[in-house]
Amino acid sequence: MPTRPTIVIDSYGGVDSPLRALRVAADLSLTRRVQIVLVGHAPVLHAHLATLSYDPANLRLVGTSIDYPPHTGDHLAEHRVLHRTLPLCLSLLEQGEGDALVTAASESVVWQVVTERCQRIRADIAPAMAAVIPTLARSSSDDPFALVLDVSGNSSANARQLRSWAALGGAYSRVVSGVRRPEVALLSTGRDQDQGPQSVTQAYRALQTHTDIQFVGNIQAVDIPRGLADVVVCDGFTGNAVRGVLEGVTQLTVEAARYAWRSKFAWRAGLRLLSSGVGMLKQVSEFQRYGGAPILGLQQLVFVTQPDASQLALENGVRLAAKCVDRELLQALELALEQVPKEPS
Amino acid sequence: MNATKSAPVAYRWDLDKTYVQTDFHTPRGLWRAATEGAADKRVVPGMRTLLRLLSERKEASIIVVSGSPTLLRSKIESMFELHKVRCDRLVLKDFGARLVRLRSLRAQVPYKLAAHLQTRLWLSEQSGTPAEYCFGDDAEVDALIYCLYTDALSRRVDATMLRDFLDHCGAYPDEIRSILEALSVLPRQDPVRRIFIHLDGRSPPSRFDAYQGRVTPTFNALQVALCLHEEGVLDASAVTSVAAALVTDFRIDALGLLGSLEDAMRRRLVQLHTAEPLLDSFGADSSIRQAGWSARFASRSLARLRSAYVIEPVLDPNRPLAYHELFDDERSFATARRMARNAAKRVPGLGDFLSGESR
Numbered sequence: 001m002p003t004r005p006t007i008v009i010d011s012y013g014g015v016d017s018p019l020r021a022l023r024v025a026a027d028l029s030l031t032r033r034v035q036i037v038l039v040g041h042a043p044v045l046h047a048h049l050a051t052l053s054y055d056p057a058n059l060r061l062v063g064t065s066i067d068y069p070p071h072t073g074d075h076l077a078e079h080r081v082l083h084r085t086l087p088l089c090l091s092l093l094e095q096g097e098g099d100a101l102v103t104a105a106s107e108s109v110v111w112q113v114v115t116e117r118c119q120r121i122r123a124d125i126a127p128a129m130a131a132v133i134p135t136l137a138r139s140s141s142d143d144p145f146a147l148v149l150d151v152s153g154n155s156s157a158n159a160r161q162l163r164s165w166a167a168l169g170g171a172y173s174r175v176v177s178g179v180r181r182p183e184v185a186l187l188s189t190g191r192d193q194d195q196g197p198q199s200v201t202q203a204y205r206a207l208q209t210h211t212d213i214q215f216v217g218n219i220q221a222v223d224i225p226r227g228l229a230d231v232v233v234c235d236g237f238t239g240n241a242v243r244g245v246l247e248g249v250t251q252l253t254v255e256a257a258r259y260a261w262r263s264k265f266a267w268r269a270g271l272r273l274l275s276s277g278v279g280m281l282k283q284v285s286e287f288q289r290y291g292g293a294p295i296l297g298l299q300q301l302v303f304v305t306q307p308d309a310s311q312l313a314l315e316n317g318v319r320l321a322a323k324c325v326d327r328e329l330l331q332a333l334e335l336a337l338e339q340v341p342k343e344p345s
Numbered sequence: 346m347n348a349t350k351s352a353p354v355a356y357r358w359d360l361d362k363t364y365v366q367t368d369f370h371t372p373r374g375l376w377r378a379a380t381e382g383a384a385d386k387r388v389v390p391g392m393r394t395l396l397r398l399l400s401e402r403k404e405a406s407i408i409v410v411s412g413s414p415t416l417l418r419s420k421i422e423s424m425f426e427l428h429k430v431r432c433d434r435l436v437l438k439d440f441g442a443r444l445v446r447l448r449s450l451r452a453q454v455p456y457k458l459a460a461h462l463q464t465r466l467w468l469s470e471q472s473g474t475p476a477e478y479c480f481g482d483d484a485e486v487d488a489l490i491y492c493l494y495t496d497a498l499s500r501r502v503d504a505t506m507l508r509d510f511l512d513h514c515g516a517y518p519d520e521i522r523s524i525l526e527a528l529s530v531l532p533r534q535d536p537v538r539r540i541f542i543h544l545d546g547r548s549p550p551s552r553f554d555a556y557q558g559r560v561t562p563t564f565n566a567l568q569v570a571l572c573l574h575e576e577g578v579l580d581a582s583a584v585t586s587v588a589a590a591l592v593t594d595f596r597i598d599a600l601g602l603l604g605s606l607e608d609a610m611r612r613r614l615v616q617l618h619t620a621e622p623l624l625d626s627f628g629a630d631s632s633i634r635q636a637g638w639s640a641r642f643a644s645r646s647l648a649r650l651r652s653a654y655v656i657e658p659v660l661d662p663n664r665p666l667a668y669h670e671l672f673d674d675e676r677s678f679a680t681a682r683r684m685a686r687n688a689a690k691r692v693p694g695l696g697d698f699l700s701g702e703s704r
Contacts, residue, residue: 003637004598030547035600042654046611050554050656053547056564056608057601063654 004035005325007318008098011040012085013105014307017068018044021104024314026052029059034322036060037098039089041067064088079109086113093300100301100321102292104314110304111152118298121334124343125164127297128152130172131243135227143177146224147231149296151243154236159202162186162233164340168296169231170213171336175327177230181214185229187238188218212339292317294324296333301325353404353475355468357461360411360421362482362545364392383423389543390595391566391587393428398583400431406468406475410436410460412453434467436460448515453485455516455524461494462527469531479540483548486675488540488560492666495537497528501665510668538576541569546682550612555671558660561614567591567605571615581626588627592636599637602627603646610653620650
């Protein structure tokens with residue numbers, strides 16, 4: 001009998017903890033495709049679970065004695081709790097009680113805890129956080145999203161790191177998005193080989209010899225939504241800024257549509273007529289809520305959704321995690337990194 | 346409270362959605378239920394094994410009271426024969442006699458209460474005052490009817506209150522009269538040990554808190570078997586057979602079995618000292634082993650069960666039930682569920698998104 005992926009959900013993260021995570025866990029338990037392990041404060045979880053539809057055959061609650069932080073916007077209190085609970089979730093993965101972790105906790109805390117605690121696939125290769133960005137249609141793939149990594153906010157990356165992240169991103173795109181030979185680009189200030197910082201020009205030369213991926217050279221930030229590459233590689237600080245700008249622009253567009261919807265009946269009627277187009281906008285604008293951002297390069301699979309992510313986003317994060325487990329992403333990442341030469345000691 | 350092996354026990358079953366998977370919410374489902382053969386009927390996973398095991402007990406009487414039409418009698422009897430289940434009494438609804446009484450066609454409470462009382466009379470003639478275990482589902486008002494049946498027998502609900510309530514449910518005067526007559530013949534007694542409600546419609550267990558703990562909501566046949574094992578009705582091998590049936594018929598895996606077991610413990614259907622030996626018993630079954638129940642899995646399961654959180658009971662089973670309110674709540678719940686089912690057929694609205702409510 002084939003085994004189902006077991007996904008650990010951390011109920012401490014996110015603005016509506018633990019109710020959103022609990023609802024997602026209960027809903028997904030009814031599908032039978034995945035085994036859910038929900039980690040949270042025992043009395044609260046158990047009391048709320050009884051009010052939801054769920055299937056105990058597919059849902060396990062792992063109770064802790066740690067109470068939820070108050071929803072007062074006190075980030076310090078929240079971070080203190082997360083620094084205690086995330087290691088508990090990770091320990092379940094280490095003990096083989098789960099295959100992947102999905103959390104809506106603050107990205108910076110998750111990054112800190114995960115990179116401290118989890119072992120890397122290869123000790124000399126740093127992990128990277130990836131995010132999806134919607135693009136125009138690409139010739140290489142039906143997937144409407146491109147993968148950008150690293151978006152962790154870390155300020156620097158050398159050529160070796162960029163090269164290894166290209167390998168990780170390529171493997172992810174191949175396994176998860178189903179792109180046979182992913183087009184990988186480096187993010188730079190121009191398309192020429194010599195443009196950009198030294199790390200980028202060095203990585204450019206190294207990636208030209210890579211056979212698993214199709215290196216398409218440098219692209220600019222404006223080219224990401226145009227769909228010029230399946231995977232875009234940059235340092236964490238740049239990636240974080242690029243993602244923030246794109247999310248801001250999308251939010252602005254959606255708010256404009258909402259303003260039109262609220263303001264005048266005639267505009268609302270117009271939007272009704274354009275409903276299929278607006279529907280596409282809705283689909284694309286919710287990209288950051290679809291699934292989660294995977295952290296690649298570690299021996300554990302960890303996915304981070306936004307703290308204010310909708311229930312659908314968190315659900316999709318779990319589905320994405322299950323897909324990665326099913327398609328043996330970790331093994332694919334290990335294999336991809338074999339192409340990256342070891343750092344001379 | 347425990348039923349001993351030699352004492353007569355009656356197992357009172359509903360059919361649709363408790364034993365047979367029927368979709369009577371759609372015309373297609375209704376048509377299928379009416380036309381499919383005995384061999385084609387889909388059974389709720391594990392229930393076939395459970396009912397067969399219960400019916401194999403010499404002291405047991407199996408009573409089935411269903412809202413299905415009498416036209417289906419031969420098919421249902423053939424189905425039980427095929428499943429090797431002994432059914433001592435099968436009561437079906439005579440739709441022909443009710444065609445001119447529209448309220449009676451749909452009303453479940455007067456019909457089922459009358460049938461339960463009539464079959465109790467029959468039981469009394471057969472074997473005195475046997476204990477009873479009742480099995481229903483969350484699709485209609487099974488929980489309410491079984492509780493009312495229990496309260497009527499024990500006279501916690503007297504004739505005046507019962508008349509008043511049946512009137513509230515839309516029962517015809519002759520139906521009320523017939524129920525009260527049957528009740529007057531039966532002596533005051535309290536035979537019902539447990540009322541199991543199979544959560545076929547995915548109701549949350551808390552929906553039945555209003556019944557003050559008199560109802561035991563269960564997610565699958567294994568949880569029913571565990572509870573009966575706890576009460577001394579079924580032995581460990583019978584529970585293992587039900588678990589094995591879930592593995593082979595429903596493709597539930599070892600984690601699924603353990604999850605059901607843990608949930609049963611959490612909700613106090615079974616205690617740790619009863620559950621612990623079952624881990625070895627499951628491991629001895631080849632089909633359960635194939636589903637991933639290894640020795641290592643069993644030892645990890647034991648640790649998991651020992652640390653399981655057990656919910657403290659807050660309900661008071663001795664508190665009288667407010668049947669009028671319960672009935673109205675059940676009706677509201679059914680309406681809400683119907684609306685939700687219809688809404689789910691539509692694509693989530695763009696309006697909500699544009700109003701910013703989808704966040």
